[in-house]
Amino acid sequence: MAMTNKDLLTRRDRALPRGAATSHPVFVQRAEGSELWDVEGQHYVDFASGIAVNNTGNLHPKVVEAIQHQLTQYAHIGFPVVSCEPYVQLCERLNVLAPIENAKSVLFTTGAEATENAVKVARFHTGRQGVVTFTGSFHGRTQLALAMTGKVLPLRSGVTPSQAGIFQVPFPIPHHGTSEEESLRALDHLFRASIAPDQVAAIVIEPVQGEGGFYQASKPFLQRLRTICDQYGICLVVDEVQSGFGRTGKFFAVEHADIEPDLICVGKAMGGGLPLAGLIGRAEVIDGPPPGFLGGTFAGNPLACAAANAVLDVIESEQLLQRATQIGERIQAFLADLKNSSDSTVLPIGDIRALGAMVAFEIVTERGSNTPDAEATKRVATTARELGLLLLPCGYYGNTIRVSTPLNINDDILEIGLSRLALAMKA
Missing domain, CATH: 3.40.640.10 (Type I PLP-dependent aspartate aminotransferase-like (Major domain))
Structure with missing residues (x-):
């Protein structure tokens, strides 16, 4: 019988204290480069990098x-x-x-x-x-x-x-x-x-x-x-x-x-x-x-x-220092377009900041404000996961989405991830 995330979560809850928390109720089956697959076969683009660990991707051959x-x-x-x-x-x-x-x-x-x-x-x-x-x-x-x-x-x-x-x-x-x-x-x-x-x-x-x-x-x-x-x-x-x-x-x-x-x-x-x-x-x-x-x-x-x-x-x-700058510029431009979009269904975006590929943006209560919306930020992370994108909220005010892709992510996977992020921002 094939394992499911739900079955494994039940086992996890019985065996682990609740203090050992995980952001997403997903059990990974396989990971390679900038992509993961869970035990149910669901595909994810990895914008978390194991909390900025997998800068060279998952299982780099070297x-x-x-x-x-x-x-x-x-x-x-x-x-x-x-x-x-x-x-x-x-x-x-x-x-x-x-x-x-x-x-x-x-x-x-x-x-x-x-x-x-x-x-x-x-x-x-x-x-x-x-x-x-x-x-x-x-x-x-x-x-x-x-x-x-x-x-x-x-x-x-x-x-x-x-x-x-x-x-x-x-x-x-x-x-x-x-x-x-x-x-x-x-x-x-x-x-x-x-x-x-x-x-x-x-x-x-x-x-x-x-x-x-x-x-x-x-x-x-x-x-x-x-x-x-x-x-x-x-x-x-x-x-x-x-x-x-x-x-x-x-x-x-x-x-x-x-x-x-x-x-x-x-x-x-x-x-x-x-x-x-x-x-x-x-x-x-x-x-x-x-x-x-x-x-x-x-x-x-x-x-x-x-x-x-x-x-x-x-x-x-692989010249990943230069690649980090390129990735950051692409994500920052994408976020700026999303922030300035005329689509009223897109959640309001506040401050966008990036240093290389260390990129983040804030979700706020209304356009032009800096008032944090922590609940909407949680919804975006959840919706993104359901769409096949792993994100990690963070921040002193709980309203920041950090984007930490592997530094060797290829352009095609990066764009798939960004397209899923755009959809999640309508949560």
Whole structure:
């Protein structure tokens, strides 16, 4: 008897706690490139990329080949026990790619580990405890990362973050009422009223917010943060777990700002679908902690490292940085046409924003406004799925649709996805 999504959902509900949620009630049977098929044979165009993981698509042949080859040699050795060359090779390559002079890297398993270890390193380097993050941010679901995260629902519902020394200031979103100057003024007030800057170890920011809604920190804003950190001896940490590995048309989003951060958190797309994360930093900062301070049992797993080295090869050989820019321009033009359409059945679109292929748009209550319509946003995602398109809503106000296609999606599949999105916008 053939499996159905409904049958599998019943099994899932019996076996899993409801906190382990999935956006769409779909069970995948097969995935390739930018397409998925569920257990009932339904076809989907993937505009989610496994939450910006599949930048090189699902099961890229070169990534699969690298994993298969590594699997003939060894699968796990435990890097704290003995070393392996794929780990070292990947770190060497990250050090060259990062916009940090004299960089060193270390690998982990999840993005939350990367952000938490960034704080550990910054605290060790500075001898301070304070950490400043921004509203709308997402840095992970573990306890410290959760305290750093600037969004309550659903991540912090019923859970009061217990980490001392974590402070948040408003992320600048001008069309929702917070200018860059107001954000910087809030930081100044924080330093005057709540924690002195000489007690702050790190300012942590996503150059482009992920779960928060793909809001962008501008070049002048990031440059101002760099100046403030230099002034007070604070580590500037950029969380590139979602925005890295070519997503924005640069290898790292922070490159658009022409600054050098002290630490860069990476993950998601790095492993080509396998769990892998990392922390890149200035040697002066990251090389301070003693042996055993960084790492973990599965950190830098050889299979994931082999996959990541193949991902780097694919990004270079297929020119995916340039392709990300092309994809972003096409999606942005499509959304602008949809926003300006005379068709009154199309839901009102507010702000449209894109940095490379990191594209998002807001659904609002009426044309010309910025009033969020979170319920309509949920309907669009549901209707899109029924039409065979996977989308992920997000945002501080719950009214943002993010579009994160694989960076090697071909034009035909991209257009099929956009045509399905156009229909879904009449939900």
